Amino acid sequence: MADMTSSPRPLLNRRLAEFGTTVFAEMSALALRTGSINLGQGFPDTDGPEEVREAAVRALRDGRGNQYPPGPGVPELRTAVTAHQRRRYGLSFDPDTEVLVTAGATEAIAAALLALVEPGDEVVALEPYYDSYAACVALAGGRRVPVTLRPQGGRFRLDLDELRDAVTDRTRLLLINTPHNPTGTVLTREELAAIAELAVERDLLVVTDEVYEHLVYDDAEHVPLATFPGMRERTVTISSAGKTFSFTGWKVGWITAAPELVTAVRSAKQYLTYVSAGPFQYAVAEALALPDSYFDGFRSDLQRKRDLLGDGLRAAGFEVYQPQGTYFVTTDITPLGEKDAYAFCHALPERCGVVAIPNSVFYDAPDVGRNQVRFAFCKKDDTLSEAVDRLRRLAS
Numbered sequence: 001m002a003d004m005t006s007s008p009r010p011l012l013n014r015r016l017a018e019f020g021t022t023v024f025a026e027m028s029a030l031a032l033r034t035g036s037i038n039l040g041q042g043f044p045d046t047d048g049p050e051e052v053r054e055a056a057v058r059a060l061r062d063g064r065g066n067q068y069p070p071g072p073g074v075p076e077l078r079t080a081v082t083a084h085q086r087r088r089y090g091l092s093f094d095p096d097t098e099v100l101v102t103a104g105a106t107e108a109i110a111a112a113l114l115a116l117v118e119p120g121d122e123v124v125a126l127e128p129y130y131d132s133y134a135a136c137v138a139l140a141g142g143r144r145v146p147v148t149l150r151p152q153g154g155r156f157r158l159d160l161d162e163l164r165d166a167v168t169d170r171t172r173l174l175l176i177n178t179p180h181n182p183t184g185t186v187l188t189r190e191e192l193a194a195i196a197e198l199a200v201e202r203d204l205l206v207v208t209d210e211v212y213e214h215l216v217y218d219d220a221e222h223v224p225l226a227t228f229p230g231m232r233e234r235t236v237t238i239s240s241a242g243k244t245f246s247f248t249g250w251k252v253g254w255i256t257a258a259p260e261l262v263t264a265v266r267s268a269k270q271y272l273t274y275v276s277a278g279p280f281q282y283a284v285a286e287a288l289a290l291p292d293s294y295f296d297g298f299r300s301d302l303q304r305k306r307d308l309l310g311d312g313l314r315a316a317g318f319e320v321y322q323p324q325g326t327y328f329v330t331t332d333i334t335p336l337g338e339k340d341a342y343a344f345c346h347a348l349p350e351r352c353g354v355v356a357i358p359n360s361v362f363y364d365a366p367d368v369g370r371n372q373v374r375f376a377f378c379k380k381d382d383t384l385s386e387a388v389d390r391l392r393r394l395a396s
Contacts, residue, residue: 015138015141016139022131023131023361024040024041024131024357027040027041027355028355034349034350036348036352036353036355037353037354037386037390039354039355039375040345040355042181042243042248043248043376044246044248044378045378045379045383046246048245048246048247049287049290049294051286052283052284052286053283059279059280059282064278064279065277065279065280067278068274068275068278069275070275071266071274072096072100073101073281074281076281076282076285077101077254077282077288078095078101079095079285080284081093081095081101081256081288082094082098082256083288085224085256089223089224090227091224091227091232094259097259098256098257099262100257100266100269101281102254102269103251103253103272103273103276104242104252104253105209105211105239106251106253107251107272107273107276108240108253108255108265109132109133109207110139111265111266111272112207112265112268113137113139113173113207114136115264115265116236116261116265117140117172117173118140118141119140119141120141120143120170121140121141122145123144123145123174123175124145124147124166124167124173124174124175125145125146125174125175125176125177126146126147126148126180127146127362127364128148128182128183128362128363128368128369128372130177130209130362131362134364137175142172143170144364145166146166146363147159147162147166148368149183149185151321154321154322155183155185156180158185158191160191163194167198167202172204173204174198174199174205174206174207175206176206176208177209177210178208178222179210179216179220179222179324179325181212181326182326182328182357182374184321184323184325185324186216186222187223189221192228193228196229199230199235200229200231205236205261206225206231206234207236208224208225208236209238210222210238210239211238211240211242211243212325212327214244215243215326215327216299216325217325218303218324220325222325226256232258234258236257236265237256238254239254240252240254241253241280241284241287243327244298245284245287246378250280251276251280252276252277252280252281252284302377305377305378305379306329308377308384308385308388309384310322310329311388312384312385312389312391312392313329313331313375315395316336316391316392316393316395317335317394317395318333318335318373327377329374329375329377330372330373330374331372331374331375332371332372333372336394339371341358341370341371342358342361342366342370345357351393352390352391352394353390354390354391357373357375358373359374360372
């Protein structure tokens with residue numbers, strides 16, 4: 001075999017050349033190596049409802065899903081997704097033609113962008129953004145155009161004029177995320193209405209990542225973009241079970257959209273995983289039918305955890321941007337006399353025994369988020385309390 005290391009041609013596809021190992025893998029490895037509390041990657045340290053876990057065990061024992069499930073997803077889950085959308089938001093979808101089950105929301109995003117974006121198309125996305133967005137736009141041959149959410153009045157806000165100015169004749173698609181990771185912003189009805197008006201006016205497709213749909217706090221309200229006039233037929237709505245039910249390892253996601261959009265996304269998805277998570281699909285179908293008391297209790301518990309960590313971060317000297325949703329708190333390290341979030345996060349395990357994520361990795365221009373650090377609060381109370389105690393060392 002030829003020595004590939006001496007080849008003048010790079011081994012890595014040029015579209016991925018700018019992307020290295022994800023920051024989540026890097027910081028989780030750092031947490032393991034230093035024995036630190038990992039408040040970086042957004043996964044719970046407890047399992048979700050026992051009845052949902054038992055539903056997965058029952059499916060395994062009954063032989064349901066142990067072989068390849070149907071390509072679009074098992075009928076029980078597709079039906080449960082449509083019932084959930086109708087009950088929560090008044091949206092009606094056909095489980096046979098308007099739902100597609102995916103290997104988590106990440107695959108749904110990848111399949112949607114690969115299916116809908118042509119080389120050279122512009123994709124407008126809200127920045128800072130989850131790192132897979134940029135990679136998937138690149139794989140599709142598109143050009144990402146960031147519209148930056150900026151701190152204002154204690155939270156991050158969208159500038160609608162900046163959004164409108166970002167759309168050109170080359171724009172194919174808007175990539176919207178609400179509740180927004182990493183900032184915790186939940187777009188208001190007024191903001192969503194303006195986005196919908198722009199999409200209709202410019203005849204744009206919209207992919208909307210709503211995986212944190214049930215994780216909203218205080219008086220914030222999650223409203224699907226597909227509920228606005230003219231949006232149902234042009235919107236691919238993405239969600240998943242991992243964040244809502246605390247089974248992130250199951251990787252069960254889905255899209256809902258008009259039939260022609262589902263067909264397009266399925267055309268790409270079938271060459272990615274084809275199918276996945278057979279037994280877990282049956283369990284998630286049961287999870288989506290849980291009573292409102294589950295969703296209300298889960299949200300209330302996470303809001304309490306948010307406040308526990310947020311108060312501790314303020315006491316340690318951080319400026320805290322109060323999140324309205326998601327698992328995450330974004331902070332400003334400037335009051336601590338720090339200027340470089342990446343360096344700060346790499347030093348934090350040795351200083352305090354805590355791992356966090358530098359928000360600079362979520363921006364096209366890292367200097368924009370150079371002073372921002374993200375912490376996850378989807379952890380046990382004891383874990384958060386211990387992390388808060390350790391972070392207090394920064395104040396001294």
